[in-house]
Amino acid sequence: MADTELPRWAARLNTEREARGWSKPRMARALYSARDLRPNRTQVESLARQIRKYERGEHFPREWATAYAAAFEIGEVELFGRLDDGHDNGDVDRRTLLGLAATAAAASSLARDAAPLREAFEVAVAADAGDRDADTWERVAYDYAHEVGWSPAAVLQPELAADFAELTRLVPSARGTAELRLIHVAAQLAALMAINLTSLGEDRAARRWWRTASRAADRTGDHAIAARVRGRAALISLYTETPRLSVIEAAEEAIAVGRGIAASVVNGHAAKAQALAELGRHDEAADALEDLCGVFEQLPEAVRKDRGSWGWSVGRLHFVTSLVRTCAGNVEPAMQAQEAGLAVCSAQSWKFRGQIEMQRAGVLIHIGDVDEGAEHMTRVLEALPPEQRGDGLLRGSALTSLRFAAPAQAGRSSIRRARELLASTGDR
Numbered sequence: 001m002a003d004t005e006l007p008r009w010a011a012r013l014n015t016e017r018e019a020r021g022w023s024k025p026r027m028a029r030a031l032y033s034a035r036d037l038r039p040n041r042t043q044v045e046s047l048a049r050q051i052r053k054y055e056r057g058e059h060f061p062r063e064w065a066t067a068y069a070a071a072f073e074i075g076e077v078e079l080f081g082r083l084d085d086g087h088d089n090g091d092v093d094r095r096t097l098l099g100l101a102a103t104a105a106a107a108s109s110l111a112r113d114a115a116p117l118r119e120a121f122e123v124a125v126a127a128d129a130g131d132r133d134a135d136t137w138e139r140v141a142y143d144y145a146h147e148v149g150w151s152p153a154a155v156l157q158p159e160l161a162a163d164f165a166e167l168t169r170l171v172p173s174a175r176g177t178a179e180l181r182l183i184h185v186a187a188q189l190a191a192l193m194a195i196n197l198t199s200l201g202e203d204r205a206a207r208r209w210w211r212t213a214s215r216a217a218d219r220t221g222d223h224a225i226a227a228r229v230r231g232r233a234a235l236i237s238l239y240t241e242t243p244r245l246s247v248i249e250a251a252e253e254a255i256a257v258g259r260g261i262a263a264s265v266v267n268g269h270a271a272k273a274q275a276l277a278e279l280g281r282h283d284e285a286a287d288a289l290e291d292l293c294g295v296f297e298q299l300p301e302a303v304r305k306d307r308g309s310w311g312w313s314v315g316r317l318h319f320v321t322s323l324v325r326t327c328a329g330n331v332e333p334a335m336q337a338q339e340a341g342l343a344v345c346s347a348q349s350w351k352f353r354g355q356i357e358m359q360r361a362g363v364l365i366h367i368g369d370v371d372e373g374a375e376h377m378t379r380v381l382e383a384l385p386p387e388q389r390g391d392g393l394l395r396g397s398a399l400t401s402l403r404f405a406a407p408a409q410a411g412r413s414s415i416r417r418a419r420e421l422l423a424s425t426g427d428r
Contacts, residue, residue, distance in 0.1 A: 141192075148199075154387065238278075319359070354394045
C-alpha cells in the first residue's frame with residue numbers, strides 16, 4: 001500500500017513512533033506498559049509484528065487504541081479521529097457495533113410485539129447522543145446492577161439483551177465525554193450480561209460477554225472499571241469449570257490493572273484467595289485472605305453498603321473467609337464466618353443465603369460427616385423453587401462442597417442424591 005493510500009491514523013501511528021525514536025519492539029513494550037502488563041519476549045515480538053500491520057493500515061488497533069493514546073500522551077480522538085470522519089477505523093467500529101446489536105437482538109426471543117414500533121420512532125428522530133443520554137443510561141446500568149443476582153435470570157436475559165442492543169445503536173452517534181460515558185455503561189451491561197448468563201448455566205456465552213466487557217472498559221481509558229470488570233470475571237469464573245490456575249492469573253491481572261484502588265481490586269483479591277484455597281495451597285490462600293481483609297478496610301462506606309453487583313458488603317468477606325477456612329479444614333473459623341454471613345444476609349438474598357448453606361454442607365463433608373453434609377445440601381435445594389435451585393452460581397457452590405468428599409465416599413447414596421438433584425437442574 002502506497003503512503004498516499006494509508007489511512008491517516010496508520011500514518012499517524014508511524015509518525016509518532018518514529019518521532020520518539022522507538023523501534024517496533026520498543027513500541028510494543030510501551031503499549032504493554034500503558035496497560036500495566038509485563039510481557040515476555042514472545043509477547044513483545046508478537047505485538048511488534050502487529051504494530052507493523054497497524055502502520056501499514058492492514059488492521060485497526062482496536063484492542064490497543066487506548067494504550068496507544070496513553071503511550072503517546074495524545075487523546076484517542078486526536079490520534080485516530082472520530083467514528084464518522086471517514087477513517088477506516090470508524091467503518092470497522094461501526095460494523096462491530098452493529099454486529100453486537102444484531103447478536104444481542106437475536107438473543108431476545110421474548111421481545112414485545114410493540115418493540116419494532118418504538119425502534120422505528122427512535123430511528124426517525126435520531127440525533128447525536130449527548131450527556132443527557134449518558135445520564136439516562138447510567139441510571140439503567142445502576143438499576144440492572146441491583147437486579148442481577150436477585151431477579152430471575154431468565155426474565156432479565158431478554159431485557160438485558162434488548163437494552164444492550166439499543167445502547168449499541170446509540171454509541172456511534174455520541175461525541176466527547178458522552179461517548180466515553182456510554183461505552184463505560186456498555187462495559188457494565190456486558191459484565192452484567194455475563195453474570196446473568198452464568199446464572200443460567202451458559203458459561204461459554206458468558207466468557208464471550210466478559211471479553212466484550214473488558215474491551216469496552218479498556219476503551220474508556222478508565223483503569224478502575226477495567227480492573228473491576230476483570231476482577232468480577234475472575235470471581236464469577238469460580239462457579240464454572242474454569243481451571244483454578246487460570247482464575248489466579250486473571251485475578252492477578254485485575255489486581256495489577258487496579259493500581260491499588262480498593263474498590264477496583266477487591267474482587268481480584270477475593271477470587272485469588274478462593275482459587276488458592278480450592279487448589280490446596282492453604283498458606284498462600286491465608287495470605288491472600290489477609291490481603292483481602294486489608295483491602296476491605298480501605299473500601300469507601302458507600303461500596304460496603306451497596307447491595308448491587310458492584311458493591312462489596314461485609315457478607316461477601318464472610319463468604320470468602322468461610323470457603324478459605326473450610327478448604328483448610330479450620331472448622332470453627334469456617335462455621336463462625338458462615339454464621340456471620342447469614343446474620344447480615346437480608347431475606348431477599350436467597351442466592352447468597354443458599355451459597356452459605358452449600359458451604360455449611362461442605363464443612364460437614366470435609367470433617368467426615370458426609371451423609372449429614374449431603375443431606376443438608378439436599379434439604380436446602382429441595383426447599384427452593386426450581387428456578388432458584390437451578391441457578392448456576394448456587395450450583396457452583398454446591399459442586400465445590402461436594403468435592404470435599406473423599407473418593408471412597410463419592411458413591412454414598414447421600415452424595416448420589418445431591419448430585420442427581422443438581423443434575424436435574426442443569427449440572428453437566
